[in-house]
Amino acid sequence: MQKLFRQIPSLDLLLKKPQAVELCQKFAYSTVAEQARLLINQARQFIAQHQALPSFISEEKAFFCILEGNLQALSNVKIRTVFNLTGTVLHTNLGRGLWSEKTIEAATNAMRHHIALEFDIDEGKRSHRDNYISELLQTLTGAEAACIVNNNAAAVLLMLATFAQGKEVIVSRGELVEIGGAFRIPDIMCQAGCKLVEVGTTNRTHLADYRNAITENTAFLMKVHTSNYHIEGFTSSVSEEALVALGKAFNLPVVTDLGSGSLTNMQALNLPNEPLVQQKVAAGVDLVSFSGDKLLGGPQAGIIVGSKTMIQQLQQHPLKRVLRCDKVILSALEATLRHYLFPEKLPEALPTLNLLTQSLEELQNKAERLKNALNKRLNADYILQIEPSHAQIGSGALPTERLPSVAVTISAEKQRDLLALEKQFKAYPSPIIGRIAQGKMWLDVRSVAQFERLIEMLGNHKTKP
Numbered sequence: 001m002q003k004l005f006r007q008i009p010s011l012d013l014l015l016k017k018p019q020a021v022e023l024c025q026k027f028a029y030s031t032v033a034e035q036a037r038l039l040i041n042q043a044r045q046f047i048a049q050h051q052a053l054p055s056f057i058s059e060e061k062a063f064f065c066i067l068e069g070n071l072q073a074l075s076n077v078k079i080r081t082v083f084n085l086t087g088t089v090l091h092t093n094l095g096r097g098l099w100s101e102k103t104i105e106a107a108t109n110a111m112r113h114h115i116a117l118e119f120d121i122d123e124g125k126r127s128h129r130d131n132y133i134s135e136l137l138q139t140l141t142g143a144e145a146a147c148i149v150n151n152n153a154a155a156v157l158l159m160l161a162t163f164a165q166g167k168e169v170i171v172s173r174g175e176l177v178e179i180g181g182a183f184r185i186p187d188i189m190c191q192a193g194c195k196l197v198e199v200g201t202t203n204r205t206h207l208a209d210y211r212n213a214i215t216e217n218t219a220f221l222m223k224v225h226t227s228n229y230h231i232e233g234f235t236s237s238v239s240e241e242a243l244v245a246l247g248k249a250f251n252l253p254v255v256t257d258l259g260s261g262s263l264t265n266m267q268a269l270n271l272p273n274e275p276l277v278q279q280k281v282a283a284g285v286d287l288v289s290f291s292g293d294k295l296l297g298g299p300q301a302g303i304i305v306g307s308k309t310m311i312q313q314l315q316q317h318p319l320k321r322v323l324r325c326d327k328v329i330l331s332a333l334e335a336t337l338r339h340y341l342f343p344e345k346l347p348e349a350l351p352t353l354n355l356l357t358q359s360l361e362e363l364q365n366k367a368e369r370l371k372n373a374l375n376k377r378l379n380a381d382y383i384l385q386i387e388p389s390h391a392q393i394g395s396g397a398l399p400t401e402r403l404p405s406v407a408v409t410i411s412a413e414k415q416r417d418l419l420a421l422e423k424q425f426k427a428y429p430s431p432i433i434g435r436i437a438q439g440k441m442w443l444d445v446r447s448v449a450q451f452e453r454l455i456e457m458l459g460n461h462k463t464k465p
């Protein structure tokens, strides 16, 4: 065995070889040395276990091949791109929506160049980073001002912390939502140091319930959009208009957490109705919060619009500094919002709306092309079919409303083959993510962006599960 150990070349010797010198130029000397040392250690362990020389020591070429592979793996970004065929268009686990080309351009501009983020070029003096977007949102929503934070959860926290710390907030029992990822209204209230006052019942809450709960310690009346569930049957809730009137009588602000919200009429696009931000503003709500990366179709952000004096107070709260957005997100959000100045062009411009408004005919066509491409890749154990499917918007938007869609389904005699298929799909350069239901793999074509790239990948990548 000692003889075998002695055949392992020294690190010094290896690093002087021309292949190593080349790798040091491409990567970095210290990293190459460290990775080479790890390989040498592996060789020692191999000898101790097997009493034989590993092939990557007996063949010098193999050693440098593995070394280069390991160095390359270190420099490759691990967050992989995937093809979303889950049927959920805004899939939070897959990064929600894609950005418009203009949005991507604005974001990369902000990355490459200095930008006048907090600088008024005309006046030649300091300004505020939310100013550009605030002006745009005034036009789009009719609100007096806006404040932008990291996401809508942050928006809710900031509103509560600024106006309700140590005070009471009145919310209907029917609206105490939990959004995926442990965002729960009662917990966020606790974090913001305020007391939740629940009124009404799960199915019915009346104006008098709010009125009876008002004390001298009430900070505001709050509405939370029940984004991800729907209560049916004997129900009743209080409209923003009625709450605003009550608030006025008691000199209390009304705040709405809209969740997804929308700036354009979804029904005009043949999509399920989603409350409009501008409607809430028009109803007199003092602060409305919504997400940048749900139906809006932009980057992750929390947007608060409303009364100028209240927005100013939000801007001055120390938490705003903690929750503020960076230049890339603000540039991207501005670019996304500008699309809303041209409403008829929205489905063309914003990838999320583009996917959601595809006709069944387009989807059928895509499904056929996908089926053909897959047919060439799968062996005879698999049966491919085109079937009607139900897609959804996702991210908590209207979960009870399903969008008609088309899927390629793949079934196999044995469950084992289906698992092998799933594994195979994960092995593609950009893994294909579908869903398994009713003993089949469903590939819903409504949610897949970059469809041509998917077909191309299936054409190029020669593996047969």
Ligand SMILES: *Cc1c(COP(=O)(O)O)cnc(C)c1O
Residues within 6 Å of the ligand: 151, 152, 153, 154, 156, 177, 179, 183, 224, 225, 226, 227, 228, 257, 258, 259, 260, 290, 291, 292, 293, 301, 302, 395, 396
């Ligand atoms: C989605 C949602 C949130 C959280 O928004 P994020 O942007 O995901 O942080 C909060 N409230 C409601 C009602 C929501 O639908």
